[in-house]
Amino acid sequence: MPRQLILPKTNSKPVRFLFPLLFFLLGCSCVGWAVPETAPPAVPGHAQPLKLRMPDPAKLKALQEDKAFHYQQDLKPDLSAWERFWQRVGRYLNNVTAARSFNVFWKYFLYAFALGVTVFVVLKLLQVDLVGLFGRKAVPVALAYDTYRENIHEIDxxxxxxxxxxxxxxxxxxxxxxxxxxxxxxxxxxxxxxxxxxxxxxxxxxxxxxxxxxxxxxxxxxxxxxxxxxxxxxxxxxxxxxxxxxxxxxxxxxx
Amino acid sequence: MNELEKDENGAGEAVLALAPKTDFSALQAAVQQIKDELRKRIVGQEQLVDLLLVAILADGHVLIEGVPGIAKTLTAKLLARTIDVGFSRIQFTPDLMPSDVLGTSVFHPGSATFQFKEGPIFSNIVLIDEINRAPAKTQASLFEVMEEQQITHDGVEYAMGEPFVVLATQNPIEQEGTYRLPEAQLDRFMFKILVEYPSLEEEVAILGIHHQRPAVQQELEEVQPVLTAQNVMELRQQVQGVHVDAKVLEYIAQLVVQTRAHKALYLGASPRASLALLTSAKALAALRNRGFVTPEDVQELAPAVLRHRVLLTPEKEMEGATPDDVIKQIIQKTEVPR
CATH class of the missing domain: 1.10.287 (Helix Hairpins)
Structure with missing residues (x-):
């Protein structure tokens, strides 16, 4: 069953006229606010002519002559003699490594290095005295800090x-x-x-x-x-x- | 009587007259009595007993290592009985806490204050049985007391009585349920004594003695005290006076320093090892009724002093080498001063 709004029973004659009156008054006020304004447009209050500002010619010339503002050409940095030396060395190395013969050298160098490492590992695994191979015999004793000071067979x-x-x-x-x-x-x-x-x-x-x-x-x-x-x-x-x-x-x- | 006194031409007497004046007769008598008491119950273990006596005279602690059942604990207990001082035993277990060893503060309701209750470490001879069964935390609680003979609790220092000796036993570290002792603690032991199985003859003798033996407790009570705390301190004072020539000092230093440069050793011995070797050599010389230290004394004690203070490199361990092998090599390669 739908709900119904049940209003309290009152003596409602004055109320019935109150709402139409209220809408009427509101309508009158809205009509009154919709009237456009007729105020004059705003004008600047300055009566004097504007001054044109220009840069100081002397300062402008100084700035034009300042090298720091010459963006089209790079400035040479101030290098010391030592820095110039290393710069030349760098250039020389760049030239050398860029050469074709240098790449050939590196190729053979890597081959030689790999061969050397292989030989070293094999000799180590075989426990060969590497120092002895080059003429100097390794110290035979296990301890490097023996303190034999005297040999009784050599004393007078x-x-x-x-x-x-x-x-x-x-x-x-x-x-x-x-x-x-x-x-x-x-x-x-x-x-x-x-x-x-x-x-x-x-x-x-x-x-x-x-x-x-x-x-x-x-x-x-x-x-x-x-x-x-x-x-x-x-x-x-x-x-x-x-x-x-x-x-x-x-x-x-x-x- | 010294052997030199038998000299026919009087050279022995002449030399003895010039030698440092020392009278170790009281020490000799006491040591002999202690050995006699121990021999009633212990078969063999001569080296163990000698080193324990040296440690007591040299104010050192001893770590005894060996497999179970070779009278490590019994020897330590009997030795403690021969000296009339306080004795306590602590069985180290995996759940033992530092406060169980050192002591703890207990609230006293009457005065509404905390009072320090001393732990079992407060004694003169402390037997720590199976020290490597406790974890590192509990073992570390012994650092201060073993080195400085005091403990610090709640900012208050509590000094131990004199003499204070820790005798600890342990099973080899490969055994189940054991923890390796930290290097810092191992360094605090003057000796690590390795106890081997008895020989066949000794085993038979052990069986013979124990065939009709009384109960263990009764056996312990029969041991008579030989020395008092005062006697021990006097003997220690006497040992301090043993002469050590500069050449022998240099020899001790050479042996210890070489452990730090040896390629088979990952960790060498500390200066504390040099000091232990020096003081123990003095005590051994006194035990042998000599007023001076010889390189022989140093060589004899070097393995017991150094073996627990050095660590082998992993390669050498894998090869099956032992610290004793390396120490022996160092001794053989170092010239004896003469």
Whole structure:
């Protein structure tokens, strides 16, 4: 069922005339606003003639003569002698690389480079000593920092011991006596000299019991003097030296 | 009696008279007693015991590595028992937190304040069992305490008592469920001791001892303390006085520096390694009743001091080389000062 607008019931006679009156009045006002204006057109208020402004001829001439405004031709930059030199080098290289012979050179250069790389890789894989190929033999030892300072087979013990004794440097004299002992043991095949071995290694290397005991004793004397920091006087030195001489006799007897 | 005293012509006496004046008789007696106590329960492991004693005398920490079941923990526990000081044991596990080791702040309702509750690290001898079972976070908590013998918590420093020694055990890193220790922590251990399986004779002896043995706890309680904390500190003081010649110092430095230039090593040893080699060599010399260090002492300790401080290059690892091989090579190639 459609809805119906239900207005309240009133005494509606005055209202019925009110709406037509309202529309009539509105219509009258609109007619009144539609009347066109009759005001005069606006005119400029300046009565004086306008002045024509022209640029200053002197300034205009200066600007015309300024090179910065000559757009049709490039200005040469101010180059130093060094920059001019590199510019010439650049030009020369450009000329060279543009030449046909240069392209041929690069072609062969690349071939040679590829061949060189191949040879290098093959030699590396075969573990060939590359430095040795050119005349210099590689260092055979594994470590580059060996600190072998003395070779006991090249020392003139007699002269050095005499010198140390004359200077009163008895600790050094005992050291030289001990090194001489090691040399004798090596020469006679009782020990195998290696700078990295300790004194006790040499002691255990000697198989002859009596000789080992005797050597252990002089080793103990040397260690007390050399590592123990004992300051020897001449009397003590002579006593210790006598022990080394005794060992030398034992060594000769054993040999 | 020193062997040199047997010299017929008096050279030995002359040299001994001039040698540095040191009397290690008390140390010798104590060490002998400790070894006797340990031998009642431990078969073999002579090198392990010697190095543990050297570390205690040289104020160092020890990392003991070996497969399970070779008495690593038992040896450390027994040694701790022979010294009458505080002892604590921490079993490192994957879920262990730094606060479980160092301690933590606990709220005290009475005073409405936080109070620091000390962790098990607060002891004199700390046994950390299976240290590589804990992750890096927990392992890193030991950095400060192992080097400076103190911990810092909430901005407050807490010092450890003296002596303070960490004995840690670990299984080889290839084992399941283990974490590699950081280099910074490894460097804080004076020694890394590798413990091997016992020989056949030793294995038989172990079986013989354990056939009618008492319970483990009772066994531990039977061990008598030999040294007090005061004794240990006095012996350490004595060890400090051991003479080291300049030539031997240079030899130590050469060995360590060469690890930094060796082509088979990716990482070389630090100056802390030089210091560890020096102090431990002094302790070893004292254990051998000598008042000075010889290159022999240095050579003997070099592998234990250096092996955990160097890293092999990947190529050498793939070839199957070990740090001990490289260290041995360095020792052989370096001239002994004489």
């Amino acid at each position: 013990f007699a002269a050095l011991i005499e010198e140390a004794e004359a200077q009163g440097d008895y600790r050094r004299a005992i050291r030289l006596h001990y090194l001489q002992t090691l040399k004798r043991l090596t020469d006679q095949g009782f020990i195998h000299w290696k700078p990295g071995k300790t004194n006790r290694s040499y002691v255990t290397e000697i198989r002859d019991h009596a000789l080992r005991q005797s050597f252990a004793h002089v080793t103990g004397l040397f260690e007390y003097v050399w590592y123990g920091g004992s300051a020897l006087d001449e009397a003590h030195f002579q006593t210790v030296r006598a022990s080394f001489l005794t060992f030398t006799h034992t060594l000769r007897a054993t040999a």
